[in-house]
Amino acid sequence: MGVEERWQDRVPRRVPAWRGRDDRNSRVQQRSRWMLIAGSALLLVAMMLARWLPHGPGSGAAKSAIPMAPAVVAAAPIGFGEKLTPDKLKLVDVPAQQRPKGHFARIDALILGQGRTALRPITANEIVIDAALVAGATRLSTAPLLGPTMRALAVQVNEVTGVSGLVFPGDRVDLFLVRQPDEAMPYADLLAQNIRVLAVGSDMNIARDKPGVVKTVTIEVNPLQAQKLPLAMATGEIRLALRPFGNEARVRLQSLQVSDLNDGTTTRMVRKPGNAPAAAPRPAAPHQRPAQSVIVMRAGAASAADVLP
The missing domain is CATH 2.40.30 (Elongation Factor Tu (Ef-tu); domain 3)
Known part of the structure; x- marks a missing residue:
């Protein structure tokens, strides 16, 4: 018995062929599974980069090339007739071409000297312009508007x-x-x-x-x-x-x-009752020539007889 065990120990055990094929298939499947997971992860990363990064060559440079310039905006709502103070203003960078006419590039231009007062309500983050303000900080007056x-x-x-x-x-x-x-x-x-x-x-x-x-x-x-x-x-x-x-x-x-007041139609003037003009006098009848007559003597009596024309 001991001799047989020693002989078995010396003779290498052979693995069946079908078990070797199963091990190789298992390793191939595991490798394919890991490649699929890695490919999915790379695809997800690529999609995220395509979503958040600018598209096309030079897009980042074009975006950063937009010229910016400072402009004074309202840090909080400013009501009609309120004096502008530093706590109600702030300086921000905005696209230079989008700054409206009459804007201010410095806060001290609005608060130094006579100061400025709002002629209309100014909402928060609205660019402050000269047309919405009046010089003279103590009270509103019509004179600066003239x-x-x-x-x-x-x-x-x-x-x-x-x-x-x-x-x-x-x-x-x-x-x-x-x-x-x-x-x-x-x-x-x-x-x-x-x-x-x-x-x-x-x-x-x-x-x-x-x-x-x-x-x-x-x-x-x-x-x-x-x-x-x-x-x-x-x-x-x-x-x-x-x-x-x-x-x-x-x-x-x-x-x-x-x-x-009419629109071009013919106007017929109607007078008020009682204001009618007096009736015009009738024209005199034409003068009639007197009829011609002759004296006729009959039995010693005289009488006139008309002569027919």
């Missing part, structure tokens, strides 16, 4: 003459004079065109969003118009006509009277 040679004039209005309260600061209007003199028929004249409204009542907020009936409207006029309008208000009634946005064209009009 042109170098212009004047501010208040016109008395009501619900009708003031376009039902639908005129807002910043709008453009035409002015008409309606007059009824004692010696002539009523008429209407065009006084001024394309006049800018500075304030409605005491409100200069160009972002006003609620209409309201007021007693006065402050407008911007030249010195000659400032001389004419008070005289016009003393002799008649001023009416405002609201213009569309951006329409600054001038039109040519003539004085309009009551007889011009």
Whole structure:
């Protein structure tokens, strides 16, 4: 028995052929499985890179080549009439071509000197522009809004003459004079065109969003118009006509009277009862020539007889 064991130990054991093939197949399958997992991972990484990285050659360079420039924006909402302070402003970089006209590149330009006050509400992160501000930090005033040679004039209005309260600061209007003199028929004249409204009542907020009936409207006029309008208000009634946005064209009009109110149809004047003119006297009958007659004597008596023509 011991000899047989020693002989078995010396003779190498042979593995069956079918077990060798199974081991090789198992190693091939395991290698394929790992290659499939690695390929899936690489594909996932490639998809993520394609999603987050810029497409095309030079895309990153083109994106970074957009010129940027500083601009002052509102760090917090700024209400109408509020003074601009450093805590309400911040400086950010924006695309240089997207900066609006009248922007500011430094914060100290808005807070030094007289300072600036908001003429309308400014939302947070909105670029601050000069058109939304007025110089002079202590209070709002109409004077800084005027042109170098212009004047501010208040016109008395009501619900009708003031376009039902639908005129807002910043709008453009035409002015008409309606007059009824004692010696002539009523008429209407065009006084001024394309006049800018500075304030409605005491409100200069160009972002006003609620209409309201007021007693006065402050407008911007030249010195000659400032001389004419008070005289016009003393002799008649001023009416405002609201213009569309951006329409600054001038039109040519003539004085309009009551007889011009129709649309070109024939007008038949009817007089009031009791004001009819007196009847014209009838013409005198034409003078008739006297008939010719002769004296006829009959039995000593004389008589006249007409002579037929």
